[in-house]
Amino acid sequence: MKGKIIQTAIDLFDEKGFKETSIEDITDNIGATKGTFYYYFKSKQELLKDIHLSFILDLLQKQEEIIRDPSKNNYQKLYDIIYLIISGIKTKGKSARIIFREMRHIEEVHLEQIKGKRRDFRLNVQALLEDGIAKGHFKNNVRADILAFSILDMVNRTYYWYNPDGEISEEELVNYYLEIILNGIKNRGPEHN
Amino acid sequence: MKGKIIQTAIDLFDEKGFKETSIEDITDNIGATKGTFYYYFKSKQELLKDIHLSFILDLLQKQEEIIRDPSKNNYQKLYDIIYLIISGIKTKGKSARIIFREMRHIEEVHLEQIKGKRRDFRLNVQALLEDGIAKGHFKNNVRADILAFSILDMVNRTYYWYNPDGEISEEELVNYYLEIILNGIKNRGPEHN
Incomplete structure (x- = not known):
């Protein structure tokens, strides 16, 4: 899951930019919850x-x-x-x-x-x-x-x-x-x- | 005056960053009005x-x-x-x-x-x-x-x-x-x- 979050984030940061990408954008994209994100990253x-x-x-x-x-x-x-x-x-x-x-x-x-x-x-x-x-x-x-x-x-x-x-x-x-x-x-x- | 605005702006952009520098910051620094700024730059x-x-x-x-x-x-x-x-x-x-x-x-x-x-x-x-x-x-x-x-x-x-x-x-x-x-x-x- 950690690797999946990273890979999705890289794709989204590349497309939309870091500032314009929300944590929801990342988790929505892989069907995860914000809780999952915060489990791996502060x-x-x-x-x-x-x-x-x-x-x-x-x-x-x-x-x-x-x-x-x-x-x-x-x-x-x-x-x-x-x-x-x-x-x-x-x-x-x-x-x-x-x-x-x-x-x-x-x-x-x-x-x-x-x-x-x-x-x-x-x-x-x-x-x-x-x-x-x-x-x-x-x-x-x-x-x-x-x-x-x-x-x-x-x-x-x-x-x-x-x-x-x-x-x-x-x-x-x-x-x-x-x-x-x-x-x-x-x-x-x-x-x- | 145009050159003075440019030189002051370069100094302020360098110190504070472009986004953080306002037009007032630039004009205040050289004792000019915002009108003077807009005479030279849109x-x-x-x-x-x-x-x-x-x-x-x-x-x-x-x-x-x-x-x-x-x-x-x-x-x-x-x-x-x-x-x-x-x-x-x-x-x-x-x-x-x-x-x-x-x-x-x-x-x-x-x-x-x-x-x-x-x-x-x-x-x-x-x-x-x-x-x-x-x-x-x-x-x-x-x-x-x-x-x-x-x-x-x-x-x-x-x-x-x-x-x-x-x-x-x-x-x-x-x-x-x-x-x-x-x-x-x-x-x-x-x-x-």
Whole structure:
């Protein structure tokens, strides 16, 4: 029932907006009572916070699995983390859009918790880049802190314009990003291409 | 007087939020009457639209001057466009933050106009990249459409975390972005560094 409430809420928040969706709208839609809703959530705000937090915790857990995997080098880990974000557009695009759009309805104390998890995700990318610099995979003039922001800004914003069912596949897009990040776009002449 | 109203409104929207700022708040602050406000603007929404539109029109005009400049090659033009955006954080950071945050208070018809101008800005970057590919400045496997999104997403989001009075100067940041975009971060060994 909890999962059903969350899924219905995501659909309604996406269609009508968070403010315009009442708890009755959610419970009516699944034939439940308001009592059932309050059994699982203290308020609509708390439900929204749970959607946010579970989205970022899921990403963070998968990211940590990638980072811990001893069979992958830093290029592959970077690929996998970018792929993790891009592949979420198809399956979790709705949650993500709600997350970005309805951020302002989250209470300050919960927002701090969510922001903390987002920061963890970014700092993991930064640590990966630092490790790659130390091991000679990445150039030693790379600023891992700025680059972690840059990569995540670039990849996260894909949620606003990329259509995973369009002409470019998720794999092509991720390969494309990795190619730019690793090799850049400057033409160095035929001998380097 | 029009400029004074706009500047006061930007300060108040930034401090209190758009919704929480009344027209009286703005006029009281500069010792004017509501009649004066309505002489220049039909409504608070129209004032917000004017702030948005003048921000993007100013950027667009400066971008077009950069692109038309025959003394610059495509690398320099790309540098100048990124610098144009980054240097705006100091002088126009407040307007920009309001633009991003209060977008939802703009009426649909005006939003379309603003989005059109933002699209023009992006398409100018795309055209610059296409020209650079045609002239052999950039690799011919570059997808100018995706890259225009990527560069602008990366650079625009700087408004959320970069402090122009901090340890990294605007020039350093722009050089850094250009270095990544042009040359990437992969270590190709000492002979290429």
